[in-house]
Structures are given as structure tokens and as C-alpha cells.
Amino acid sequence: xxxxxxxxxxxxxxxxxxxxxxxxxxxxxAMALFxxxxxxxxxxxxxxxxxxxxxxxxxxxxxxxxxxxxxLVHLAVATTPLFxxxxxxxxxxxxxxxxxxxxxxxxxxxxSPAIGLRRHVQGLLIRxxxxxxxxxxxxxxxxxxxxxxxxxxxxxxxxxxxxxxxALSASVVVEAAFIYVVGxxxxxxxxxxEGATTTTTADLLRFHIPLTVSTMFMLTSMPLVTRSMNSLPxxxxxxxxxxxxxxxxxxFRTMTFALPxxxxxxxxxxxxxxxxxxxxxxxGAGLSGAMVLMSLxxxxxxxxxxxxxxxxxTAHSAHQAFFASSLLPLIGALASxxxxxxxxxxxxxxxxxxxxxxxxxxFAALQVGIWSxxxxxxxxxxxxxxxxxxxxxxxxxxxxxxxxxxxxxxT
Numbered sequence: 096x097x098x099x100x101x102x103x104x105x106x107x108x109x110x111x112x113x114x115x116x117x118x119x120x121x122x123x124x125a126m127a128l129f130x131x132x133x134x135x136x137x138x139x140x141x142x143x144x145x146x147x148x149x150x151x152x153x154x155x156x157x158x159x160x161x162x163x164x165x166x167l168v169h170l171a172v173a174t175t176p177l178f179x180x181x182x183x184x185x186x187x188x189x190x191x192x193x194x195x196x197x198x199x200x201x202x203x204x205x206x207s208p209a210i211g212l213r214r215h216v217q218g219l220l221i222r223x224x225x226x227x228x229x230x231x232x233x234x235x236x237x238x239x240x241x242x243x244x245x246x247x248x249x250x251x252x253x254x255x256x257x258x259x260x261x262a263l264s265a266s267v268v269v270e271a272a273f274i275y276v277v278g279x280x281x282x283x284x285x286x287x288x289e290g291a292t293t294t295t296t297a298d299l300l301r302f303h304i305p306l307t308v309s310t311m312f313m314l315t316s317m318p319l320v321t322r323s324m325n326s327l328p329x330x331x332x333x334x335x336x337x338x339x340x341x342x343x344x345x346x347f348r349t350m351t352f353a354l355p356x357x358x359x360x361x362x363x364x365x366x367x368x369x370x371x372x373x374x375x376x377x378x379g380a381g382l383s384g385a386m387v388l389m390s391l392x393x394x395x396x397x398x399x400x401x402x403x404x405x406x407x408x409t410a411h412s413a414h415q416a417f418f419a420s421s422l423l424p425l426i427g428a429l430a431s432x433x434x435x436x437x438x439x440x441x442x443x444x445x446x447x448x449x450x451x452x453x454x455x456x457x458f459a460a461l462q463v464g465i466w467s468x469x470x471x472x473x474x475x476x477x478x479x480x481x482x483x484x485x486x487x488x489x490x491x492x493x494x495x496x497x498x499x500x501x502x503x504x505x506t
Contacts, residue, residue, distance in 0.1 A: 097345045097346045097348075097349035098237050098346070099236070099237060099240045099262075099263065099266065100341065100342040100345050100346075101342045101343070101346070101402055101403055102237070102240055102241050102244055102262070103120065103240070103244060103258075103259040103262060103263065104117065104120070104338065104339055104342045104403045104404075104405075105402060105403050105404045106244040106245070106248050106255065106258055106259065106262070107120055107255035107256065107258070107259055108255075108339075108403060108404035108405055108406075109248060109255075109404050110248060110251075110254065110255040110258065111255075112254070112255070113255060113404075114331055114332070114335050114409075115191050115192055115195055115331070116195055116254055116255030116256045117255070117334070117335045117338050117339070117409075118188075118189075118192045118195075118331050118334040118335060118338070119188075119192050119193075119195035119196045119199070119255075119256040120199075120255065120256045120259050120338060121321060121334050121335075121337065121338040122182060122186055122188050122192060122193070122196050122321055122334075123196045123199050123200055123203070123256055123259075123260065124263075124317075125186075125317035125318050125320075125321050126172070126181065126182070126186075126196075126200065126318065127169070127200070127203050127206050127207075127263075128314050128317060129311070129314045129315065129317065129318060130165055130168055130169045130172065130206075130207055131165055131169075131206060131207035131210055131211070132307065132310045132311040132313075132314045133161050133164065133165055133211075133307045133310075133311070134158070134161050134162060134165055134207055134208075134210055134211030134214060134215075135210070135214065135310050135314075136303065136306035136307055136310050137154075137158050137161065137211055137214040137215045137218065137303075138214040138215075138217055138218050138221075138356060139218070139306060139355060139356065139359065139438050140154060140218065140299070140302060140303045140306065141154050141158070141214070141215050141216075141217070141218020141219060141222070142218040142221045142222050142356055142359055142360065143218075143302070143359060143438060143439065143441070144294045144298070144299060144302060145218060145219055145222050145294075146293070146294060147287045147293055148285075148287050149293045149294075150293055150294035151219065151282075153294060153295075153296060153299060154215065154218075154294070154299065155215065157296075157299055157303070158211055158212070158215040161211055161307075162207065162208040162211035162212060163208070165207035165208065165211065166204060166205070166207055166208045168207075169200075169203070169204050169206065169207055170201075170204050172200065173197075173200040173201040173203075173204060174201065178197060178200070179193075182196055185318065185322065186318055186321050186322050186325070187322050187325045187326070188321075188325060189325070189330070189331065192331070192334075195254065195256050196256065198254075198257055198260075199254075199256045199257045199259065199260030200260070202257065202260040202261055202264055203260050203263060203264050204264075205264050205267070205268055206263065206264055206267055209264075209267040209268045209270070209271040210267055210271070212271045212274075212275060213232070213267070213270055213271040213274045213275075216274050216275055216277075216278035217229055217274060217278075219278055219281065219282065219285075220274075220277070220278060220281060221356055221359075221360055222360070223281055223285060224360075225281055228273075228274065228277040228278075228281075229274070231273070232270045232273045232274045232277075233270065235269055235270055235273055236266045236267065236269060236270035237266070239262075239265055239266040239269045239270070240262045240263065240265070240266035241262075243258075243261055243262040243265045243266070244258055244259070244261075244262040247261055247262070301441075301443075302441055302443055303443075305443040305444045305446065305447040306438075306443050306446060306447075308447055308450075309443075309446045309447040309449070309450035309451075310450075312447075312450040312451060312453075312454045313450050313453065313454070315454060316453075316454065316457050316479065316482065319454075319457060319458065319461060320337070320457075320461065320474075320475040320478065320479065321334065323461040323464065323465055323471070323474060323475070323478075324337065324471040324472075324474070324475060326465050327464075327465060327468065327469075327470070327471040327474065328468070328471075329470075329471065330471065332408065332409065332412060332471075333412065333470065333471025333472050333475075334471070335405070335409045335412070335413075336409050336411075336412025336413045336415070336416055336471075336472045337412075337413075337416055337471065337472050337475050339399050339403050339405045339409055339410070339412075339413040340395075340399070340412075340413035340414070340415075340416035340417045340420070340472065340476075341416075342403055343395060343398055343399070343403075343413075343417055344386070344416075344417055344420045344423065347382045347383075347385065347386050347423075347424050348382070348423055348424050348427055350378055350382065350424075351375075351378065351379055351382070351424055351427035351428040351431050352427070352431070354375050354378070354428060354431035354432060354435060355431045355432075355434045355435035355438060356435070357371070357374075357435065358371055358375075358431070358432055358434075358435025358436060358439065359435050359438055359439050362435065362436065362439055368436070371432065371435075372432055375428045375429065375431060375432040376428065376429065376432075378424075378428050379424050379425035379426070379427065379428025379429060380425050380428075382424035382425070382428070383421050383422055383423070383424045383425040386417065386418075386420070386421040386424065387418070387421045389417075390414065390417055390418035390421065393414075395413070395414055395417045395418075396410050396411070396413075396414045399413045399414065412470070412472050413472070415470065415472050415473055415476075416472035416473065416475060416476045417476075419472075419473055419476035419477055419480070420476045420479065420480065422480055422483075423479065423480060423483060426480070426483040426484060426487055427483065429487055430449075430483070430486055430487045430490055433487070433490035433491065433493070433494055434446055434490065436494065437490070437493060437494070442493065445489070445490065445493035446490070448489055448493070449485075449486045449487075449489035449490045449493070450486060452485050452486065452488075452489045453482040453483065453485045453486035453489075454482065455485075456481050456482045456484075456485035456486075457478050457479065457481070457482035459481075460474075460477060460478035460481040460482065461474060461475075461478045464477065464478060
């Protein structure tokens with residue numbers, strides 16, 4: 096799934112006015128992710144709570160309500176004066192960048208509902224152990240985004256941010272439709288366990304609301320970073336460098352995002368916790384080490400220049416951000432292990448507390464960077480790293496552990 100960012104960035108950089116359009120793509124994507132935050136954790140909710148048919152149906156109804164809500168909020172921001180409030184008042188985008196976001200934001204209205212549907216059904220597939228279709232859906236999604244981006248950019252009549260918006264929207268709709276068809280076939284053949292404790296609506300709300308709020312707080316980080324960059328010199332260059340660097344950094348971080356569901360699905364108490372922890376640690380350390388190696392060898396700069404199509408100045412800025420972000424996969428893998436265990440225990444309030452502390456740390460780090468007048472990309476990368484460490488610290492305390500190792504999980 097992380098391949099979609101380089102595809103979109105490469106397409107935007109190949110079209111006229113690419114610096115304005117890349118900056119617009121950053122603001123557009125940050126806002127789309129924030130609006131979709133209530134549906135993101137439907138994957139964990141569906142995986143954990145769909146213990147019988149009644150519970151699955153209740154989760155499904157809840158999921159459709161959230162999907163509708165996110166779609167309406169997105170539509171309202173795109174078509175009412177809320178657009179100016181958000182993009183100029185909150186994000187403080189330059190006028191030319193904000194206007195480049197207006198039409199693409201409207202095109203992305205299907206984004207949140209499609210992702211909500213896909214994540215809800217994926218939870219069922221993970222619960223039943225039929226995860227191959229998830230990978231197949233992702234391949235279909237990436238293929239769609241590539242075809243749509245190439246087709247629209249070839250016309251030469253569509254702006255870069257608008258091409259990216261159409262490609263993103265089409266890809267998630269196609270993937271959601273595929274996953275839904277596969278999921279309904281799986282559902283028809285499910286043999287639900289006998290004697291399972293049915294999830295009530297109150298259980299569902301107690302479980303999901305803290306996750307939703309924590310994700311909303313977490314995704315506030317992207318608008319905060321964007322706003323901070325607009326408070327520093329060379330804001331458009333900083334936004335370009337940040338967006339380009341994140342296309343590659345996200346490729347390294349993305350594997351850690353799936354780890355909570357791996358823990359939820361495979362956790363077997365203390366006997367298996369050590370293996371799962373070492374698995375997460377190995378992935379995180381390996382990915383962070385690869386980022387450092389790639390930065391020192393200069394391969395990241397080559398990626399930015401020749402894969403994403405960034406100009407020399409933007410590629411140099413992206414290189415700084417990429418190297419400064421190299422600890423994020425390791426931190427994210429450890430945090431994902433803790434999130435998986437806490438979610439399985441249904442202690443979702445701890446995740447909310449961790450996210451609040453993380454957001455406060457991010458805000459403080461961004462303010463220090465602004466006061467120090469550091470380059471915008473370094474401010475963003477270092478602030479996100481500090482906030483991620485703060486989140487991990489709270490999660491570790493929530494698990495009541497004195498340190499890392501085989502006893503990381505301790506009842």
C-alpha cells in the first residue's frame with residue numbers, strides 16, 4: 096500500500112507547477128487522513144470483537160454509521176466555508192497552495208467510506224485466517240492508482256494534486272469493492288464458535304471510542320507539522336521535501352503498521368509473547384538499520400531524484416528529513432507490539448493516553464524547532480520522532496514492565 100505515495104509524488108512532480116502541486120498534495124492528504132480517523136481502527140475493532148455472528152452484525156452496523164459520518168464531514172469541509180477555516184485558518188497554507196487543494200478535496204469524498212468498509216471486512220478475514228485476499232486487494236489498489244495516475248497525467252489537462260486525488264479515490268473504491276465481495280463469500284462459509292460471549296453495543300462503544308479519539312489525536316500530527324512548516328522560511332520547499340521524504344520513509348514504516356493485528360491474531364499468553372516481541376523488534380530494528388544505511392550511502396537521494404522525480408534542491412531537503420526519521424520504524428514496531436497486547440486485553444484507554452502524551456510532545460518539539468528557526472524538514476522529522484518516543488513510553492508503562500525482553504508482556 097505504501098507504493099501509492101511514490102506513484103502519486105512521481106506523477107505530481109512530472110506535471111507543471113510541481114512545487115505548488117506537491118505542497119497541495121501534502122495538505123490534501125493530511126486533511127483526508129484526519130477526516131478518516133474514526134474508521135481507521137475498524138480493523139482492530141472488527142478483528143477483536145467479531146466473536147460470533149451477532150457481534151459481527153453489530154460491528155457492521157456501527158461501521159456503516161461511521162463511514163457515513165466521515166463522508167458527510169469530508170463533503171462539508173470540501174463544499175462549505177469550512178474549507179477556508181481549515182486550509183487557511185488552521186493549516187495556514189499559502190493562497191496558491193490552498194486553492195490547489197479545493198477541487199482535489201471534493202474528489203476524495205469517497206475516500207473515508209471506502210477505507211472504512213475495507214477495514215471492517217478485513218477484520219473478518221484476519222479473524223478467520225484468510226488474509227491472502229488482503230494482499231490481493233492491495234495489489235489491485237496499487238495497480239488502479241498507477242493506471243489512473245498515468246492516464247490522467249498523459250492528457251496534460253489535469254493538475255498534479257487533482258490527478259493524485261482521482262487516483263487515490265479510485266484505488267480505495269476498487270479495493271473496497273474487491274474486499275467486500277471476498278468478505279461476503281467468507282462470511283457465508285463461517286462456522287461461528289459455540290458459547291462465544293456476544294459483544295453488546297456498550298462493549299463496542301467502550302472499545303472503539305478510545306481508539307477513534309486516539310487515532311484522531313495521532314493524525315492531528317500531520318496538520319500540525321504542515322502548519323509549523325508554514326511558520327518557517329522556505330515553507331513551500333519544506334513542504335515539498337517533507338512530502339517527498341515521507342514517500343520513502345513510509346515504505347519502511349508500513350510493515351510496522353500491520354503488527355498490532357499480527358499480535359492480536361497470534362497472541363497466546365506469556366508462552367508466546369516473547370516470540371511475538373522478538374518478531375516485532377527484529378522487524379523494527381532491521382527497517383531502521385536499512386534507513387540509516389540507505390541515507391549514508393546516498394541511495395535515498397537517488398530515489399528522490401529518479402523515482403519520485405524531485406529536483407535537486409527538494410531531494411536534498413528530503414534526504415535530511417529521511418535520515419532524521421530513521422528511528423521511526425524501530426519505535427513504531429515496539430509501540431505496535433504494545434498496542435496489540437493492550438487492544439487484545441481491551442485496555443484501549445491506555446492507547447488514548449499514549450496518543451495524548453505523544454501529541455503534547457509533538458507540539459512542544461515543533462515549537463522548539465520554530466523558535467530555533469531550524470529547517471522545516473528537520474523540525475518535522477525530529478518532532479515526529481520525539482512524539483513517537485513519548486507514545487512508546489506511555490505504552491510501556493501501561494504494560495507495567497520494568498524493561499524490554501521476554502517479559503515485555505506481563506499480566
